[in-house]
Amino acid sequence: MQRDSIPDHVPSALVSDFSLFTSPGMAPTANGDPHAAIARVHGMPHIFYSPFNTRDGRGTWVITRARDQRKVLEDIETFSSHRSIFSSALGEDWPMIPLELQPPAHGIFRALLDPLFTPRRVMALERNVRKQASALIDLIARMSTSCDVMKDFAIPFTVDVYLGVMGLSNSRSDVLIRWVSDLLHGNGVKRTEAAQSIVNFIDEVAAMRRKQPAADFMTFVVRAQVESRSLTNEEVRGIGVLFLIAGLDTVAAALGFDLAYLARNPEDQELLRREPDRIALAVEELLRAYSTVQIIRVATKDVDFEGVSIRKGDLVSCATMIANRDPAEFKCPDTIDLTRQGNRHIAFGYGPHLCLGANLARREIAIGVHEWLARIPTFRIKEGTAPITHGGHVFGVQNLILTWS
Numbered sequence: 110m111q112r113d114s115i116p117d118h119v120p121s122a123l124v125s126d127f128s129l130f131t132s133p134g135m136a137p138t139a140n141g142d143p144h145a146a147i148a149r150v151h152g153m154p155h156i157f158y159s160p161f162n163t164r165d166g167r168g169t170w171v172i173t174r175a176r177d178q179r180k181v182l183e184d185i186e187t188f189s190s191h192r193s194i195f196s197s198a199l200g201e202d203w204p205m206i207p208l209e210l211q212p213p214a215h216g217i218f219r220a221l222l223d224p225l226f227t228p229r230r231v232m233a234l235e236r237n238v239r240k241q242a243s244a245l246i247d248l249i250a251r252m253s254t255s256c257d258v259m260k261d262f263a264i265p266f267t268v269d270v271y272l273g274v275m276g277l278s279n280s281r282s283d284v285l286i287r288w289v290s291d292l293l294h295g296n297g298v299k300r301t302e303a304a305q306s307i308v309n310f311i312d313e314v315a316a317m318r319r320k321q322p323a324a325d326f327m328t329f330v331v332r333a334q335v336e337s338r339s340l341t342n343e344e345v346r347g348i349g350v351l352f353l354i355a356g357l358d359t360v361a362a363a364l365g366f367d368l369a370y371l372a373r374n375p376e377d378q379e380l381l382r383r384e385p386d387r388i389a390l391a392v393e394e395l396l397r398a399y400s401t402v403q404i405i406r407v408a409t410k411d412v413d414f415e416g417v418s419i420r421k422g423d424l425v426s427c428a429t430m431i432a433n434r435d436p437a438e439f440k441c442p443d444t445i446d447l448t449r450q451g452n453r454h455i456a457f458g459y460g461p462h463l464c465l466g467a468n469l470a471r472r473e474i475a476i477g478v479h480e481w482l483a484r485i486p487t488f489r490i491k492e493g494t495a496p497i498t499h500g501g502h503v504f505g506v507q508n509l510i511l512t513w514s
């Protein structure tokens with residue numbers, strides 16, 4: 110580890126080579142378990158400095174305790190989410206909305222968008238979500254007794270749900286899947302091209318909905334008013350881009366981790382198949398144990414946080430997969446107990462930026478698992494194959510070959 114990549118104000122005793130990108134189990138690994146690989150952080154200082162903990166190799170503070178992460182995440186004045194991660198891939202500087210906004214703009218846009226994803230609004234989408242899930246699984250069940258869950262179900266399912274919310278047909282699914290994959294996992298030119306294609310797509314859908322309004326998300330956005338004015342083109346784009354990338358990889362990864370867990374634990378699989386009313390609670394436990402998102406904040410000023418001196422401009426990582434396995438917060442955190450009650454996990458973040466799509470995500474996952482169990486008999490990981498998992502900003506499953514008889 111290069112000492113000169115570590116800022117001078119970071120004490121050596123607080124530096125660790127732990128990283129969500131480079132520690133064992135974080136690179137794509139066959140039969141890997143990136144969540145188990147984070148267990149060691151709970152024996153380390155409660156806040157430490159990781160010199161290589163972002164996709165572009167930057168250092169971050171790592172907050173390990175759930176209660177400290179909540180403190181960081183609710184103080185959005187001190188720990189800001191304003192980073193323009195997407196637009197910087199294009200050499201530009203506009204925020205994804207509302208994720209990269211600070212108060213008061215953040216609150217204004219949350220008030221505008223929150224009503225679109227209330228439990229009641231999500232309930233109205235459920236019929237369509239169930240239809241998308243069952244169509245894909247029926248096709249799999251008809252064709253074979255084996256499939257790659259990610260390619261054949263989880264990824265197309267989340268894209269179809271997204272396109273349904275946007276009021277678009279699924280004729281563009283394949284190309285959207287490629288763009289999102291290149292954006293999140295590709296490098297250099299591929300990533301920039303994917304970002305540009307996504308921007309063009311969002312601009313095109315927005316222009317179409319200005320001309321031909323419909324009962325869908327983008328029509329709402331292009332007609333919306335904040336503080337008695339219409340949204341600018343950049344604001345429409347900032348919202349469109351975020352909703353495209355926030356809900357695809359995350360939901361697909363959750364389904365991948367959940368079905369891999371059930372494939373390896375046939376008793377739990379049978380329990381949920383026999384008593385599907387348990388699925389919603391089980392999904393909460395699986396969201397906790399297999400949390401996928403590392404949240405990054407930037408300190409807006411020098412601050413003494415829980416005895417550690419954090420300087421203005423430092424990056425601070427609140428990795429939900431670390432908080433959600435904090436032994437001070439959860440009894441036996443590495444044990445998966447599908448009947449766990451009072452599950453205060455922060456898989457969807459915490460505080461003002463709490464996931465706006467959480468109601469939809471929960472239903473997508475529960476419906477996906479429910480329809481899978483209802484249509485596919487006892488399944489297991491196919492002999493001779495090994496699911497490939499990875500760490501990073503969003504933990505995920507690259508492939509998961511299941512089989513059944």
Ligand code: HEM
Pocket residue numbers: 190206207208209219351352355356357359360363401402404405429455456457458459461462463464465466467469470
């Ligand atoms: C299992 C699936 C999902 C997980 C684990 C997840 C996780 C998260 C997390 C951790 C945050 C907080 C980020 C931060 O504080 O920096 C967040 C924010 C957000 N998520 Fe999700 N998400 C999921 C699905 C979705 C879906 C389906 C949508 C869209 C319908 C969505 C839309 C958003 C939006 C718009 C924000 C920004 C909220 C704000 O800044 O106020 N997410 N999500």
